[in-house]
Amino acid sequence: xxxxxxxxxxxxxxxxxxxxxxxxxxxxxxxxxxxxxxxxxxxxxxxxxxxxxxxxxxxxxxxxxxxxxxxxxxxxxxxxxxxxxx
Numbered sequence: 001x002x003x004x005x006x007x008x009x010x011x012x013x014x015x016x017x018x019x020x021x022x023x024x025x026x027x028x029x030x031x032x033x034x035x036x037x038x039x040x041x042x043x044x045x046x047x048x049x050x051x052x053x054x055x056x057x058x059x060x061x062x063x064x065x066x067x068x069x070x071x072x073x074x075x076x077x078x079x080x081x082x083x084x085x086x
Contacts, residue, residue, distance in 0.1 A: 049084045
């Protein structure tokens with residue numbers, strides 16, 4: 001979930017409570033992740049999976065405005081799935 005949404009008062013609190021992981025994008029570019037900030041989150045994701053946690057991925061990384069075509073998949077979700085044999 002886009003990290004900026006965690007700052008929305010009710011939505012952010014609920015998202016944290018249910019275990020969503022933030023996706024940090026570079027300022028002004030909603031298609032490029034901030035590798036430094038996201039690296040920390042990805043380590044948390046790996047620890048969570050290694051401890052038996054399950055994940056739900058949205059590999060397109062955003063809302064697709066067309067139900068007839070797929071957007072390109074984001075690499076992070078695929079890397080987690082590959083690393084953990086999902």
